Amino acid sequence: MRLLEYQGKELFDQYGIRIPRSHLAHTIQEARDGGKKLGYPLVLKSQLTVGGRGKAGAIVRCKSEAELQPKFNELLYKEVKGELPRGILLEEMADIKKELYLSLFLNRSKRCYSLISSTEGGVEIESAGNKVMVDVPVDGLTAETAEEVATKLGLSGRTVVSFVDFTAKLSRLVSEKEAELAEINPVAILGDGSLMALDAKVIIDDNSMFRHAELKKYEHVSELEKQAEVSGFSLVELDGNIAIIGNGAGLVMSTLDMVSDAGGRAGAFLDFGGRATTETIYEALKVISKIGRVEVILVNLFGGIVRTNLVAQAILDAYKNNLINVPVFARISGAESEKAREMLNGSRAKLYNTVEEAIQAAVMAVK
Amino acid sequence: MTMPEKTFNIFDILVGSKGDRDFGKKPVVIQGITGSYGSTHTRLMRAYGTNIAAGVTPGKGGQNFEGTPVYDTMAEAVRATGAQISGIFVPAPFFLKAATEALDAGIKLFVAITEHVPVKDSIKVFEYAKKKGARMVGPNTPGVIVPEIMKVGIMPAQPFKAGRTVVFSRSGTLMYEVSFNLSGKGYGQKLCLGIGGDPINGTNLIEAFDLIRDRSDVESVVVVGEIGGDAEEQLAEYIVRTSFGKPVIAYIAGRAAPKEKRMGHAGAIVYGNYGSAESKVSNYARADVPVAKRPAEVPALLAKKLKR
Numbered sequence: 297m298r299l300l301e302y303q304g305k306e307l308f309d310q311y312g313i314r315i316p317r318s319h320l321a322h323t324i325q326e327a328r329d330g331g332k333k334l335g336y337p338l339v340l341k342s343q344l345t346v347g348g349r350g351k352a353g354a355i356v357r358c359k360s361e362a363e364l365q366p367k368f369n370e371l372l373y374k375e376v377k378g379e380l381p382r383g384i385l386l387e388e389m390a391d392i393k394k395e396l397y398l399s400l401f402l403n404r405s406k407r408c409y410s411l412i413s414s415t416e417g418g419v420e421i422e423s424a425g426n427k428v429m430v431d432v433p434v435d436g437l438t439a440e441t442a443e444e445v446a447t448k449l450g451l452s453g454r455t456v457v458s459f460v461d462f463t464a465k466l467s468r469l470v471s472e473k474e475a476e477l478a479e480i481n482p483v484a485i486l487g488d489g490s491l492m493a494l495d496a497k498v499i500i501d502d503n504s505m506f507r508h509a510e511l512k513k514y515e516h517v518s519e520l521e522k523q524a525e526v527s528g529f530s531l532v533e534l535d536g537n538i539a540i541i542g543n544g545a546g547l548v549m550s551t552l553d554m555v556s557d558a559g560g561r562a563g564a565f566l567d568f569g570g571r572a573t574t575e576t577i578y579e580a581l582k583v584i585s586k587i588g589r590v591e592v593i594l595v596n597l598f599g600g601i602v603r604t605n606l607v608a609q610a611i612l613d614a615y616k617n618n619l620i621n622v623p624v625f626a627r628i629s630g631a632e633s634e635k636a637r638e639m640l641n642g643s644r645a646k647l648y649n650t651v652e653e654a655i656q657a658a659v660m661a662v663k
Numbered sequence: 664m665t666m667p668e669k670t671f672n673i674f675d676i677l678v679g680s681k682g683d684r685d686f687g688k689k690p691v692v693i694q695g696i697t698g699s700y701g702s703t704h705t706r707l708m709r710a711y712g713t714n715i716a717a718g719v720t721p722g723k724g725g726q727n728f729e730g731t732p733v734y735d736t737m738a739e740a741v742r743a744t745g746a747q748i749s750g751i752f753v754p755a756p757f758f759l760k761a762a763t764e765a766l767d768a769g770i771k772l773f774v775a776i777t778e779h780v781p782v783k784d785s786i787k788v789f790e791y792a793k794k795k796g797a798r799m800v801g802p803n804t805p806g807v808i809v810p811e812i813m814k815v816g817i818m819p820a821q822p823f824k825a826g827r828t829v830v831f832s833r834s835g836t837l838m839y840e841v842s843f844n845l846s847g848k849g850y851g852q853k854l855c856l857g858i859g860g861d862p863i864n865g866t867n868l869i870e871a872f873d874l875i876r877d878r879s880d881v882e883s884v885v886v887v888g889e890i891g892g893d894a895e896e897q898l899a900e901y902i903v904r905t906s907f908g909k910p911v912i913a914y915i916a917g918r919a920a921p922k923e924k925r926m927g928h929a930g931a932i933v934y935g936n937y938g939s940a941e942s943k944v945s946n947y948a949r950a951d952v953p954v955a956k957r958p959a960e961v962p963a964l965l966a967k968k969l970k971r
């Protein structure tokens with residue numbers, strides 16, 4: 297789960313990581329209240345889960361109350377990478393002396409956490425110079441390691457003390473909240489040598505949510521995703537017209553690739569996991585039926601223990617109950633496929649021997 | 664790297680050597696044997712030839728599951744059976760405890776079928792296993808199979824045939840699909856091992872390669888990967904650096920997936936170029952590893968590579 301900036305900053309605040317004074321606004325009235333509280337000039341920041349806000353013009357300065365309404369309204373309706381903001385964060389301008397980059401993240405190949413910091417804050421870390429990277433054990437960063445990083449970065453005096461304190465707090469947050477990533481770009485070094493988090497990109501490990509009731513309030517899923525989740529499915533909505541259903545994330549991804557190679561455009565990715573029963577297939581079709589742009593459904597099932605006649609029955613039931621009215625192209629490798637083929641005869645569903653044939657037919661049908 | 668890591672012999676532990684009195688019949692303990700998932704697959708594993716010697720479900724000690732004794736703790740199960748292998752089928756919230764218990768009982772290889780394990784727990788278990796000189800496969804893995812001998816996992820039997828190719832896969836169903844294609848073209852398998860679909864893997868691709876690199880009975884390797892992380896990039900570097908001698912063929916799922924979207928597996932997500940299919944394909948090219956466009960293309964690429 298990727299938190300919005302203001303949500304990440306709420307966590308920072310709980311852990312004593314200094315953040316600018318701010319005010320979240322969804323309406324112009326709320327924004328005006330924020331302006332009064334914070335004073336001008338201030339910064340308006342679109343609350344989005346996609347990156348590249350700065351480049352997209354979704355972070356703007358606001359010098360006076362007179363500028364507030366036009367700038368606020370422009371941001372509120374500005375889409376970035378297809379996403380509309382979930383609120384605008386108003387923030388005081390900090391007294392920045394220098395900027396740092398700082399992130400603590402799950403290092404997959406090393407199977408531990410890693411900390412990266414750079415004295416070139418505010419730019420993308422890939423292109424930043426003077427980078428320092430250290431491994432962080434699962435119990436958290438030690439003061440010695442943090443001090444070592446600060447020294448390598450060339451920090452000195454009071455800033456070193458601030459850096460050690462700041463990173464210790466961030467490390468505690470990452471460990472306790474089970475974040476996969478906590479990135480602050482930039483961290484401001486203020487006039488008095490203390491540090492302040494000007495941004496917050498925090499991703500929480502979804503699999504840890506069962507023990508983080510306190511983070512539930514940050515969850516933001518569509519009705520459709522919620523329904524899929526309740527059924528134990530993984531659903532990703534895409535912008536094409538071919539819905540792809542299968543058992544296993546890898547298999548569905550692989551099907552998606554082949555659809556794209558064949559010139560088709562996928563409209564949904566649905567992995568219903570290991571249980572291929574009449575009920576799960578029916579539930580999967582139910583979820584797909586709510587996605588308006590879907591014109592055909594492609595089913596790819598693999599597994600020796602899949603009873604294909606049960607799958608065929610689910611498809612027939614879905615037609616009978618008017619759940620779906622689009623053609624289904626299926627490849628089902630499993631027991632009793634002859635029987636399934638017979639059952640589907642005369643319906644709008646067709647069974648193929650190979651996934652390649654099923655894809656060809658599905659792509660042709662929407663051309 | 665500690666010594667036990669390097670000398671870890673998965674074949675010895677899983678099946679032993681030909682001529683052993685208990686070849687292919689090494690005792691296996693199933694943790695979570697009475698759950699619906701654990702019980703279904705205990706039956707299927709037994710039907711395949713695996714010696715399921717005991718099960719563990721806290722609170723159900725003293726009962727038996729269709730003839731297999733059930734214990735409250737791993738310590739008791741291991742004491743009674745001498746097992747070195749366990750299969751973990753418990754739900755994610757209980758995984759950390761189950762795995763720790765297995766390691767404390769002296770298990771050398773545990774196959775973590777459990778899905779949705781928090782990464783923090785996976786790291787803790789991984790580190791503890793390393794300390795104990797034991798090995799985790801998974802979590803979120805379909806398991807391991809030595810075709811026509813035994814399996815610890817949830818994979819169906821039908822795609823696999825005995826032979827000289829090894830399949831390592833980050834995806835479950837694709838391991839079945841690719842093995843099925845290989846079997847159909849006469850390329851049986853010596854071992855198929857699911858790396859797991861999570862960001863943290865107890866046995867990563869490089870460690871998996873280490874398991875088979877010196878074995879004369881393994882002729883070739885097929886690696887089924889997917890977007891996310893840099894496991895394929897690291898593997899390509901390893902193949903070059905260590906002059907890995909056996910032919911390797913790869914497949915990568917997720918070329919057409921959008922960025923920053925988690926594609927079903929917790930680990931299948933691309934950030935920028937990190938984890939992208941392009942990055943993996945170009946790194947494989949440097950290691951002279953052909954990448955199949957679709958699963959059905961794997962046997963043909965393997966045939967070509969073996970001919971050279």
